[in-house]
Amino acid sequence: MSRQIPLEVIADVGHSPYISERKVYPRDVSGRLNRLRIAAVVWLLGMYYAIPWLQWDGRQAVLFDLPARKFYVFGLTFWPQDFPLLALLLIIAALALFFVTALAGRLWCGYACPQTVWTEVFLWMERWTEGDRGRRMKLDAAPWSGEKVLRKGSKHLLWGVFALWTGFTFVGFFTPITDLAARTWPLNGAGAGWGGWETFWVLFYALATWGNAGFLREQVCKYMCPYARFQSAMFDRNTLIIAYDPMRGEPRGPRQRGLGSVMQRGRGLLNQVLAYEFVYRASGHAAAGDAMALARAQAGLATDDAFTASLTQPLPRPAPDAVGDCIACTLCVQVCPTGIDIRNGLQYDCIACGACIDACDEVMLNMGYPKGLIRYSTQNAIDGQPTRVLRPRIVIYGLILLALVAAWAWGVGGRPALIVEVLRDRNALYRTVSDGRTENDYTLKLVNKTDRARTYRVEVEAAAGIALAGGPQLVPAQAQQVLSLPLIVTAPTTIHGRQNLRFRIHATDGSATQIVDSSFFGPP
Amino acid sequence: MTDVATSRFAPPPRPLGQLVGAILWPSFFAAGVATMVFFAFVDPLLLRDMTFPRLSLTRGLGYTIGFFAFWGATAGASTFTWLLLRPPGRFDRALPPN
Numbered sequence: 270m271s272r273q274i275p276l277e278v279i280a281d282v283g284h285s286p287y288i289s290e291r292k293v294y295p296r297d298v299s300g301r302l303n304r305l306r307i308a309a310v311v312w313l314l315g316m317y318y319a320i321p322w323l324q325w326d327g328r329q330a331v332l333f334d335l336p337a338r339k340f341y342v343f344g345l346t347f348w349p350q351d352f353p354l355l356a357l358l359l360i361i362a363a364l365a366l367f368f369v370t371a372l373a374g375r376l377w378c379g380y381a382c383p384q385t386v387w388t389e390v391f392l393w394m395e396r397w398t399e400g401d402r403g404r405r406m407k408l409d410a411a412p413w414s415g416e417k418v419l420r421k422g423s424k425h426l427l428w429g430v431f432a433l434w435t436g437f438t439f440v441g442f443f444t445p446i447t448d449l450a451a452r453t454w455p456l457n458g459a460g461a462g463w464g465g466w467e468t469f470w471v472l473f474y475a476l477a478t479w480g481n482a483g484f485l486r487e488q489v490c491k492y493m494c495p496y497a498r499f500q501s502a503m504f505d506r507n508t509l510i511i512a513y514d515p516m517r518g519e520p521r522g523p524r525q526r527g528l529g530s531v532m533q534r535g536r537g538l539l540n541q542v543l544a545y546e547f548v549y550r551a552s553g554h555a556a557a558g559d560a561m562a563l564a565r566a567q568a569g570l571a572t573d574d575a576f577t578a579s580l581t582q583p584l585p586r587p588a589p590d591a592v593g594d595c596i597a598c599t600l601c602v603q604v605c606p607t608g609i610d611i612r613n614g615l616q617y618d619c620i621a622c623g624a625c626i627d628a629c630d631e632v633m634l635n636m637g638y639p640k641g642l643i644r645y646s647t648q649n650a651i652d653g654q655p656t657r658v659l660r661p662r663i664v665i666y667g668l669i670l671l672a673l674v675a676a677w678a679w680g681v682g683g684r685p686a687l688i689v690e691v692l693r694d695r696n697a698l699y700r701t702v703s704d705g706r707t708e709n710d711y712t713l714k715l716v717n718k719t720d721r722a723r724t725y726r727v728e729v730e731a732a733a734g735i736a737l738a739g740g741p742q743l744v745p746a747q748a749q750q751v752l753s754l755p756l757i758v759t760a761p762t763t764i765h766g767r768q769n770l771r772f773r774i775h776a777t778d779g780s781a782t783q784i785v786d787s788s789f790f791g792p793p
Numbered sequence: 794m795t796d797v798a799t800s801r802f803a804p805p806p807r808p809l810g811q812l813v814g815a816i817l818w819p820s821f822f823a824a825g826v827a828t829m830v831f832f833a834f835v836d837p838l839l840l841r842d843m844t845f846p847r848l849s850l851t852r853g854l855g856y857t858i859g860f861f862a863f864w865g866a867t868a869g870a871s872t873f874t875w876l877l878l879r880p881p882g883r884f885d886r887a888l889p890p891n
Contacts, residue, residue, distance in 0.1 A: 336852050338836065352833035466853055493818055 290488055292409070293608040295392065296402040296600070300627025309380040310389050318434075321441035326720070333443050339749070345681065346749065348718060350688060354680050361673045366496070368666040370503040372658070374510045375621035378497070384489050385620065387435070387482035388606070391428060398424040402603065428483050429475075436475030440467050487607040490620050497617055504615075506648040507657050511621050513612040513643045514651055515539070518595035519547035520587045521612070530594050530638040539593070541652060547593075552613040594642050598632055601625035601643060611643055687725070687781035688716040689774045691756070699790045707764060707791045708738070711756040715774065717746035723776050727756070730771040735760040735789055743777070764791040806883070816875055820867035827867070828860045 323330035325343055332341045340347040347354065369376055378385060399405045399420050408417055441449055444467060454462045463471065481489055490497050504510070516538035517531055531537060539547075595612065602610045604624040609616050611625045629643040647656045694710035702708055717723050728741045738757040746752055758770065770789040775782040807815075837855020841848065850858075 335856065338852075349833055349836070352830070355833070356830075492814075495819075495822075 291608070293487065293606060294402045294406050295606045295624070296603040296628075297396065298604040298624045298627045300630060302623030302627050306380055306385075306389065306622065310386050313381060313383075313386050314390065318438050321438055321446040329445050329447075331442065332445065335443055346718065346720070348688075348716070351684060354677065354684075357673065357677050357680065361670065361677060364666065364670050364673060367503050368663070368670055370500055371505070371508060371662050371666060374504070374508050375500055375619070378490065378500075378620035379622040382490075382620075384481060384487075384494075385622065387478060388486050390431065391482040391486075394427040394431065395424055398427065428479055432475040432479040432482075433471065435478045436471040436473070439474040440470050443470075487618075487620065491607060491618050497620075501617060503662075505660070505662065506652075506654070507660060509645055509647060510615055511611060511619060511623060511626060511643065512615070512646045512648065512651050513595075513601075514641070514646075515544040515548045515593075515612070516541060516651075516653075518593040518612070518642050519544045519551075520591070520593055521547070521551060521595035521597040522587065522592050523596060524592050525589060528590070528592075530636075532639070534590060536591060536593075548612060548614070552610065594633070594636075594638050596632065596636065600628040600632055604628045615648070684718070685781065685783070686717075686719050687723075687774070687776065687783050688714075688718060689772070689783040689785055690714040691772050691785045691787050693787060699792065701792065702759075705762050707760045707762070709758045709789050711758065711772075711787065713744075713752075713754045713756050713772075713774075715744060715746060715752045715754070717748065717750050717752075719780075720748050722747050723778070723780070725774050725776055728773045729758060730773060731758075731789060732764065732768050734764055735768060735770065758789055760789060760791055762792075764789070766791060766793060812875065816868060816871040820864060820871045823867040824860060824864035827863045828856065831863070832856055832859060 320331050321329065325341075328341060330341070330343050334341065338349050366377055395405065399408055408420060411417060437449070437453075438446070440446075440463075449463065449467065452463055462468075485493075519539060528534065538544075601612065602608070602625075604627070605611070606622060606624065607618045607620060609618045611619065623645070625643050626645065630640040633640050633642055649656045690713075692712045692714070694712070697710070700708045700710070713727065715725060717725075723746055725744045725746060726741055727737065727744060729735065729737045735758060738759045742756075744752065744754060760768075768789040768791065770787045772785040772787060773782070774785070832855075837850065837852050837859065841850045841855065
């Protein structure tokens, strides 16, 4: 009786507890903040597409020439030695982001982030080809037909052309764009063509644009962006956020025609505890209950299902004249590009685009209620507390930012126009030549960082008798040339052991001087 | 048998797409930064002369090799982190039959 009981672990397929991200169909919105975003899109994308075409002193104004290891930004040229300046610039950018976030929330996300900006343009194209929100949802649900192919096809055609142009412009920041345009195949006949890497990067960046702005959209903000995950560290109750006013809006719901706003009919604002209680119960109670159960389970606590369930019972229907100003039209949810309900309060998914404000203001206008049920505000203001703009966090961020900007400007202005290195020959310490003198070999590396040709005079300062073979030398260097020259220093037989030696290199027009200390070795 | 997928005491396994994304994306990001810092100080041509002077590598190819080497290292570290963060008890089960 040693028969094995066949026992197999059954793979768990088909009922994963994770659901895929559902597609968000943001409804079109118009209003003050949307106009501001359109202006930002036009300005920022305009800069992106126009800047590579600008010229400066006969070269491309902004060019990051990686093969030559030089970055040109308008009148400035940056060398690899200037990397600390680039690092400092990135630190300044990060700190500026912290400062703005602490002060005014996620303005970057809503108006300036490339993800938002390109997504906005891709949404316009989607709207031109597939129609508004309702039509888009219907089109996606419908079976494939001639019209669907035509609409989807023209959308992807528009997206594709725009994405390719974006990729082309991107490469144009790294390789001269006029030359790149002249070599575009097949526009300029046979024989034209881009190099392998140029082609790769144009296509790669185009694909990234198409995928990020066309498909991933705000999923990038929710699941890929590190800033979205730590922006809350900069937030406090005085930070400008997009907030729903539950004291005014709750209990939400439909109402009789002609019912005035809470202020007009004298109901006034609810107290905070009651208002947030309404929000909690109205906010997809299932989700709130699940979150609590999960938190308890992860902490190793038993889940009290009866307690959770008691929290998620709907409240009794309010009396007709007790309802708040939120008419529960859900337009704020429909316009949201990340698909959240701002009435549930501040959430990390909120990119602060303000679409819900525009949508709600329009509804309030139609109802004859005052605007601002959802508004730019601070948590303190929403809760009826005074808002403090000047607070330690702001002052400290501001001061550090100012100091770094000053340091950067000083660093850029004070960069040396000449870089010199002198390397001793590593193969031989010294060499005795036929007339008995001693010689040492050096390699002079000289970088003329200016945009003009210069001549440099190389001299040696050392103990008596030690001199440059052939006397002081004149070295001509072209604009931005990197030179490598052999130098020989000779000394009479009276020189023994190690001697200090100083190379002095200066431009003949007196514009730059560099001193390099080195050593000379004679026989022991 | 414990139904691990629905256990309330350990988070269920992540879908493959999320896993691969969570390993590749941050490592890509870190590799990009590392590449920028490294090659700001080191010229790929000088590095070639010091290591493989016989190979005819260009600067562009040097940058590319550097980036993918960094990405390999950072992705390896991310994968290791993932391995260590997996709930160990999830994989306790009987040895396979002979």
